[in-house]
Amino acid sequence: MKIYYPSDQNFTIAECVATVGFFDGVHAGHRFLIHEMISLAKLKKRPSVVFTFAVHPRKVLHSDFQPALLTTLDEKLVQLQTTGIDACVVLDFSVGMSKLTAYEFLKTILFDQYNVRTLLVGHDHRFGHNRAEGFADYLRYGAEMGLEIIQAKRYVTTEFNHISSSEVRLALQRGDIVNANKLLSYKYSFVGEVIDGFKVGRKIGFPTANVEPEDVEKLIPAIGVYAVEVNWNDKNYIGMMNIGIRPTMANGNKTSLEVNIFDFDENIYHEKLRISFVQKIREELKFNSIDELIEQLKRDKQTVLEVLG
Numbered sequence: 001m002k003i004y005y006p007s008d009q010n011f012t013i014a015e016c017v018a019t020v021g022f023f024d025g026v027h028a029g030h031r032f033l034i035h036e037m038i039s040l041a042k043l044k045k046r047p048s049v050v051f052t053f054a055v056h057p058r059k060v061l062h063s064d065f066q067p068a069l070l071t072t073l074d075e076k077l078v079q080l081q082t083t084g085i086d087a088c089v090v091l092d093f094s095v096g097m098s099k100l101t102a103y104e105f106l107k108t109i110l111f112d113q114y115n116v117r118t119l120l121v122g123h124d125h126r127f128g129h130n131r132a133e134g135f136a137d138y139l140r141y142g143a144e145m146g147l148e149i150i151q152a153k154r155y156v157t158t159e160f161n162h163i164s165s166s167e168v169r170l171a172l173q174r175g176d177i178v179n180a181n182k183l184l185s186y187k188y189s190f191v192g193e194v195i196d197g198f199k200v201g202r203k204i205g206f207p208t209a210n211v212e213p214e215d216v217e218k219l220i221p222a223i224g225v226y227a228v229e230v231n232w233n234d235k236n237y238i239g240m241m242n243i244g245i246r247p248t249m250a251n252g253n254k255t256s257l258e259v260n261i262f263d264f265d266e267n268i269y270h271e272k273l274r275i276s277f278v279q280k281i282r283e284e285l286k287f288n289s290i291d292e293l294i295e296q297l298k299r300d301k302q303t304v305l306e307v308l309g
Helices: 028-044 056-062 074-081 102-113 135-145 165-174 177-184 289-305
Strands: 001-006 014-022 048-053 086-089 116-121 147-151 190-196 207-214 224-234 233-244 258-261 271-281
Touching: 001 014, 014 028, 028 048, 028 116, 048 074, 074 086, 102 116, 116 135, 135 147, 135 289, 165 177, 177 271, 207 271, 224 258, 224 289, 233 271, 233 289, 258 271, 271 289
Parallel strands: 001 086, 014 048, 014 116, 048 086, 116 147
Antiparallel strands: 190 207, 190 271, 207 258, 224 233, 224 271, 233 258
């Protein structure tokens, strides 16, 4: 997959088949749309191109908007590459771009600048200033300029009647990792740096790495205890992660992210870990004593080993 940015000099794209969207998460619904676009491109013997944006459009238009991203830009590009598209164009969304009408966006950017000749539009996707126009308008504009506009089918499964980035976020905010991963079609994850922590875990036989997310805009699942997979230094491990306020230790209201990596004894302070979530195993609890906490952690480890096989 080739990646193009508007800042790149002297690049051209051949007449192509494309689709446009923010594609946060590159979830199963996005993949259905992209695969439909790839099939169209093969039929027309033209390259398949996804147009996306480096920054969430709402953040550009509303400075106080805080995205709860499913994927950083780098993660999104990695996931897009797995779809098999020929190229991805990362557009710089701006206030100026937001003022373009649907016709202007189609004509000046997609048709004239990037040689799009067939555009597959998501079944409920709208674009252009204030998203004021709909598919019938896009169809009419396309006919005027020689741009074929096709509306994608709505994607549903036997389990899910609606698949969207919002649905994935809601599942993660409930701690429903199993369904979030089904909606995504891969395990939800984040990258974080190991920072100094409370150093209590090692004293009770469950040493933990305190992890600070690399991207503050990345959504972190609900408070609770999770079965996780951990990637460090290109090696994979399993473990359990607590997201919460550590009520047994009375550490206040600040949320911390601590992962206990099984069968692991390395100095990883200031190292980067990728944490992939598999399943929530319980809520965060307050225990009457450290001994009660230790016994629960032993049960948690056994549960995680059963979950992760």
